[in-house]
Amino acid sequence: MKIGILGTGMVGKTLGTKMVELGHDVMLGSRSAENAAALEWAQASRGRAGTFAEAAAHGELVFVATKGEHTAAALTLANADETLAGKVVIDVTNPLDFSKGMPPTLTISNDDSLGELLQRNHPGVRIVKALNTMWCGLMVAPRMLPESHHTFVSGNDADAKAQVVALLKSMGWRDEEVVDLGDITTARGTEMYLPLWVRLYGVKGTGAFNLKLVFAG
């Protein structure tokens, strides 16, 4: 499949490398077509690099993997209403604000979320919030953990979520590990988990952990 990835940081490159490994034709997009990180990644990983708009146009399915502060702008710069019309966009970002130091706060939360903002900004794009509750190394290698654990999907379009679940399964996630929380407003829940995640990361000194939901038998 042709996959676009908006964002050339650690998350974008990690997702991109995994997608190439899975046999996809991947383009990493950034503000500039001359982005050194993206060009270097493309050469090393047999992928491609381009602008946000080029990566969005390239992908049949597109990840948004920028820093939260750039997510909305990345879709605007990508000309999303045209390049992403009708496509499934997996939003793995979080609205973290590190500008006031640690711990970060959220720039949007409580009665709104970044996932909802993207969906409002681009009603013709099928936004699915997913994978935003963990370190990127774990997103693409869920079997790194010694037992089962969970990830969440939020979105308004059932078919879009089904496509995301299928992709997650190809990445090593098991069917029963993906919890469909409901519509895109449920992204509030997963984004607001980040302040706890950040504290756990601080206490445990590793990002290689995730949540397992344990139910009474």
Added chain:
Amino acid sequence: MKIGILGTGMVGKTLGTKMVELGHDVMLGSRSAENAAALEWAQASRGRAGTFAEAAAHGELVFVATKGEHTAAALTLANADETLAGKVVIDVTNPLDFSKGMPPTLTISNDDSLGELLQRNHPGVRIVKALNTMWCGLMVAPRMLPESHHTFVSGNDADAKAQVVALLKSMGWRDEEVVDLGDITTARGTEMYLPLWVRLYGVKGTGAFNLKLVFAG
């Protein structure tokens, strides 16, 4: 031990009954000494009922288990600066606002928390946030779940947290299941998990679940 519990709803009564079972001398406190729910509980459970101030004065250790909207007022009505001076207060509450319908929002979050508010209001009281990430039935019966799972403590006073951990162990929690997140500001993390908890409750139709943290080996 003498234990006070501020709040006579399901959470307060569940905690109270467990504390009686563990052999403690328990008083449930409410706005009025004539609270029917508290008096009924006291008769059925071999506990006591009184005002917030009486329950606070009674307890060597005190739980706050009101609805979040009443938590700060409960401590004020309890005359906390006198009745709770130097005592350990376990805050199990969450700042949930159901007034705008479902899902609830938080009345305080992001750069503050209810736990911090209580600690600021009453600097002489040793506030420990704990157990607020789950259904009350699970707080007092952690072995109800078929495997290990986790709870969190947040507070500024290490000795106070150690007392809470000891009490949690007496309730069935295992040492390694209690994660000390740090000072009381970390209550932001556990309180902000509630929007995800509420969605999981909605999807799964049960409150009998909790988080297990799974780490890479």
